[in-house]
Amino acid sequence: MNTIYLDKYKNEMLEKFADKIDKVEENGNEIHFILKDVNDVPLTCNHVYSILGTRLATIICTDELGIKNGFVLRYVFGKENREDIFIFITAVVSQSLFFPSIALQIPAAALYEREIKEMFGLTPTGNPDTRSLVLHEFPEGIFPLRKEFLLKTKVARQQRQYQFLKVEGDGICEIPVGPVHAGIIEPGHFRFSVLGENIINLETRLGYAHKGIEKLAESMKLDDALLLAERISGDESVANSTAYCQAVEKISGIRIPKRAENIRVVFGEMERIYNHISTLAGISTDAGFAFGAARLYILKERLMQLNESLSGSRILFGVNRIGGVRCDISAQDSRLVISTIGTVLRDFDKIISFLKAKSSFMDRLKDAGRIPRKAAQDLGVVGVVARAAGIDVDTRHDHPYAGYLPRNHRTPQQIIEDQIEMEKRSGDALARFEVRVREVRNSAAMVEEMLDLDCDGTFTGMPEKITPYRSALGYSESHRGQTVHWIMIGKDNSIFRYKIRTASFCNWPIIGHAVLKDIVPDFPLVNKSLDLSYSGNDL
């Protein structure tokens, strides 16, 4: 975090919007501008977004009718490039239950506004699309995240039509797919409009895996909600639990021991390696090359066995705890990790060079699912998908957390080389394939570096009593991209509001743009190369 930048933005905003800002609050690397009027949101957000050059991290709505005077909206913008700042624009929605939409200026905001409309019943004026997201056949007038709504309420099913975008013209057909798919994957519905084999339009309808996680967390103890965080998306358990723990630790002012920070990095990177290998295997399957997939799945299995011998869970459940980590890594474990990852990496290199020598495989990936950089930027895409489209975002460097270090000082030459590398990335399935291969190697090196655990202590203790209504942002980089969790503590260490935004939420909208130059049989390959979680999106 850089206090110089923090002051700079504070002064700049205060100068420009003196009559609009009621209050400014700081909380670590967060700076909150509390507006007098919700109608000033578009103006201020647009300034923060386009003039200060930030990315929309999340939009949080809370029902604070009981403690303040209404629903509170918090627009969170992340400032990257070594500045490590989160700018919050906060405003209270008046009795009218309307708030101005910012989706036309900041397209990434559109989905958040739909979510707020559905879960809180606040209407974003000016947002052209307010269709339902996760409450498929729920009756009208049910707003689960309002405090007056009780978690266990059972509502009757009501038939509701979902309006898909209709493509008309000679020879246009619709192909509905899902929610139950042909493979062993999660539920979701895809509606293709095709002309022959060419995809003219693709619309996704998700929400089938909606389990009410955010509402459920409000009834849970802090320790139990950690288990819930691990199960937001089973294969991102470390990333999500890390983000959750960091938010709680930030609220209660706990600093965890260095060793625990490094262990979080080790598990986070182990998670990235086994999942990237799994995705690469999936790409190979969907490109019709079962042999490559089979070889890569062998490596994944070895890594899952390694996960288990360290943490007692094959998918790394139970690694984190608030105030540290639950499982330590002994010297013997370290040696096991280094030797296993070493052999896996040697085999990995052999398989990858074999795959790259197969022209039929490489041709299949090249140009499939190409994502235009502009679209990726506008929709706020994160993670591997963004990096493969030449957008240099990575929470591990942009907002260093746990044992991650800010990016080393680079010489002007290195900076230019990095920029050229980014420019070269074309955003197709092949680029995503290559970025993943590169990240597997980087992560392996990072694990080895972090395993030098000469410092002591894995746990500092739980927070005793947290001041009610304090809040903080926790974040991490899962193998899918930036994960942002925001927690507001209620009375007696309860959770007042738990807002989760996984990378999948940001990345799902891009799929409709990625397939526009493809044919229907390419879709599984493109989908797999994007590696999106349904559960992490639907919550």
Place this chain on the structure above:
Amino acid sequence: MKDKTKGIMGNSIETVRDTDSLFIPDNYRGSIAFNMESANGKRELAESVCPTKALLPFKENYSDLLLDYGKCIMCGYCAEITPKLIKINSKPASPVNTRASMIERLGPQIPSLASYEQTGNELRGKIQELFGRSLAIREVDAGSCNGCEVEITALNNPIYDIERFGIHFVSSPRHADLLLVTGPASKNMEVALKRTYDAMPGPKIVIAVGACACSGGIFGDTYSTTGGIGNVIPVDVYIPGCPPRPQTLLCGILLAIGRTLSHTK
């Protein structure tokens, strides 16, 4: 035996052939054992930390603690707070036929587990007897966190290679003999799950995979979940775990086939 000298690209056989190669580490959280001698006053403490209420409240007529494996997500919180009373065991809890039998009277009874290959071979025999052909499975995710999917996918990798036992995963319920269902059955998946079940030809076998599918697990029974697959379609076998490991999944399939076989005789 494995030929390790040729390396990953040398067509080496990676498939497990014996128990040793599928060694379960000691710290795996598979089942729970109680030492009732040190239960004094600790029982309530253990019950109070359980996030899914899997440790059932004490009743006068039971002298033992009761654990509902259908709810337990193996977080290990109870063992952490009362280490003398509760021990986590690495032997995985076994699949059962009825929801009620997941609530176990805990004593020393830990299920014995045959080797992966023995289980598979027994299963192959029974599938042959029942169908005279291979077994077709359809998997449905009814709102799981995708942890169970990771393990079901693992069954198809060259190490577990479930196809060698005559089991394959099919893409349509119309081709399926058996339905593997994961997740707490989210309300949004309720209709799709029912329709998938209806589309299957008889005899229909349904397996609920993981704590969520058995009882709703950590997601429980809320406005957006149905509190377990059993509330949507009839279930033949329940597999505990969060997520269950591939060996346990295979045991669950064996149990389901064995049961159907005994019904047809």
